[in-house]
Amino acid sequence: MKDDHDLQQDIQQMLKSESVVATAGQSVRTALANADEGITQLAHMLGQMESPVETEPAKKPAAGLQTPLDCVVCIAGAKNRRESAERVVQRLASEYSGCHVRIAFGQRSMTKLYDHRLGWLSPSNRLRQSMEPLFQEGIEKEQNQSHGRTLRIDGVWVINLSEIGGKRHCFLWIQPQAGTKTEPASSSLVWMGRSSRALATALWRQPRVAMPSSASVLGRRPVLAGFLAMLVVSLLAFWPVAYPIRCTAVIKPQGQRMIASPFEATLLKSHVLPGDRVQAGQCLLELDGRPLQLELESIAAESQRAEKAENVALASGDIAAAQQAALEQRQLSRRRDLLQDRLSRLQICSPMDAVVISGDLSQYVGAPLKMGQSLLEIAPPGDMRVEVQIPEFEIGMVTPEADTHIRFPALGGKSYDDGLGQIYPAAEIRDDQNVFLAHVTIPNDSDDLRPGMKGLARISGPTRPRIWSYVRGIWEKSLWWMGY
Numbered sequence: 380m381k382d383d384h385d386l387q388q389d390i391q392q393m394l395k396s397e398s399v400v401a402t403a404g405q406s407v408r409t410a411l412a413n414a415d416e417g418i419t420q421l422a423h424m425l426g427q428m429e430s431p432v433e434t435e436p437a438k439k440p441a442a443g444l445q446t447p448l449d450c451v452v453c454i455a456g457a458k459n460r461r462e463s464a465e466r467v468v469q470r471l472a473s474e475y476s477g478c479h480v481r482i483a484f485g486q487r488s489m490t491k492l493y494d495h496r497l498g499w500l501s502p503s504n505r506l507r508q509s510m511e512p513l514f515q516e517g518i519e520k521e522q523n524q525s526h527g528r529t530l531r532i533d534g535v536w537v538i539n540l541s542e543i544g545g546k547r548h549c550f551l552w553i554q555p556q557a558g559t560k561t562e563p564a565s566s567s568l569v570w571m572g573r574s575s576r577a578l579a580t581a582l583w584r585q586p587r588v589a590m591p592s593s594a595s596v597l598g599r600r601p602v603l604a605g606f607l608a609m610l611v612v613s614l615l616a617f618w619p620v621a622y623p624i625r626c627t628a629v630i631k632p633q634g635q636r637m638i639a640s641p642f643e644a645t646l647l648k649s650h651v652l653p654g655d656r657v658q659a660g661q662c663l664l665e666l667d668g669r670p671l672q673l674e675l676e677s678i679a680a681e682s683q684r685a686e687k688a689e690n691v692a693l694a695s696g697d698i699a700a701a702q703q704a705a706l707e708q709r710q711l712s713r714r715r716d717l718l719q720d721r722l723s724r725l726q727i728c729s730p731m732d733a734v735v736i737s738g739d740l741s742q743y744v745g746a747p748l749k750m751g752q753s754l755l756e757i758a759p760p761g762d763m764r765v766e767v768q769i770p771e772f773e774i775g776m777v778t779p780e781a782d783t784h785i786r787f788p789a790l791g792g793k794s795y796d797d798g799l800g801q802i803y804p805a806a807e808i809r810d811d812q813n814v815f816l817a818h819v820t821i822p823n824d825s826d827d828l829r830p831g832m833k834g835l836a837r838i839s840g841p842t843r844p845r846i847w848s849y850v851r852g853i854w855e856k857s858l859w860w861m862g863y
Contacts, residue, residue: 529572622840632758
């Protein structure tokens with residue numbers, strides 16, 4: 380206790396001496412004037428540190444205290460945390476000329492390493508990779524050892540500058556060069572360890588990115604900053620831009636064809652599925668022709684019977700019976716021609732090169748089909764037609780050939796720009812809303828666009844102030860309620 384009391388008296392006399400005031404007092408006052416309230420408190424903490432226990436106490440604390448005071452000045456005079464680390468390392472490197480001085484940052488692993496000779500090292504640097512085990516060992520030591528000590532690990536002096544109460548780690552390493560017996564002054568290392576808490580707090584209170592000088596000036600002048608902010612907001616609000624009309628866009632195939640059943644029959648086979656590409660003349664569906672074949676054989680038998688009846692009537696001289704038998708033969712002949720035509724159309728083929736859009740009939744094999752029933756929908760590959768659904772409220776602001784920007788979220792935000800096509804004169808109901816339809820043709824070279832895909836369309840309307848698009852609806856509703 381007596382030694383501690385004598386050491387504190389020596390420190391107080393040192394701080395009052397003219398030599399220390401002349402060398403460090405002016406720089407500390409300048410640094411504290413530029414630093415915030417936290418650094419002011421940290422400087423006050425330097426006089427309240429406990430005496431070192433593990434290391435030999437310095438006989439001349441003034442000489443050892445000068446180093447951490449200069450480090451505080453370096454941190455306070457820097458613009459950001461990166462520059463603070465560089466200044467501290469360079470300051471220590473100038474004092475310990477025979478040592479390597481490095482500083483590292485990270486959380487679970489090292490993310491940044493600065494060497495006083497090599498600068499900031501990249502992750503692929505071998506020196507940085509070799510220092511990773513030392514960084515991990517420092518983290519393990521830190522769990523059992525708080526700030527206030529200077530550790531020595533494998534001949535390297537380690538000063539803990541990690542964030543107090545946080546998860547971010549920082550270690551300052553002072554390592555003698557290989558082949559030299561130079562050792563740092565023990566007194567300065569003692570005071571660096573005792574000041575590590577203050578240095579760490581000052582270092583982590585520095586901003587990660589330096590604030591621009593113009594922003595700092597505005598921060599000291601709130602009236603000017605408020606005026607400039609109002610000016611910028613006013614310019615943005617009243618700047619004339621094209622009035623954006625937001626619509627829903629739906630992709631429709633262009634030139635699609637419906638494949639229908641040519642007559643009443645039974646589905647025998649289905650050769651395609653939605654998404655398949657087909658060629659012109661390729662068989663899509665097959666119909667069952669067995670009922671037609673049976674009916675055709677029955678007609679052939681009836682035709683022979685009618686022919687014999689005609690011959691008998693002619694032989695007996697019954698002209699009326701002969702004519703009736705001839706008419707019956709003609710009727711059977713027409714039915715036979717119709718059945719033969721249907722037998723020739725049992726295979727339903729594609730009329731063009733196309734893609735099957737809809738119609739999965741693989742589960743309906745054997746089902747009866749009605750004449751004219753829609754079976755498949757096909758469309759030629761290539762350009763797609765986009766159906767733009769314009770809200771009724773905005774139709775007065777839309778003109779043909781207006782610039783239209785279409786975006787499909789399903790394609791990762793891929794967008795298309797083109798002129799708006801013809802606008803249909805009559806409104807339709809889509810998704811319980813009254814809308815007017817217009818079409819835009821866009822290319823589909825990569826086959827990314829699929830029928831039924833929905834997107835967003837923005838039509839450029841007349842030029843208006845930017846704020847007008849936000850207050851237009853409220854303004855018109857207010858006029859309506861006021862009777863205008």
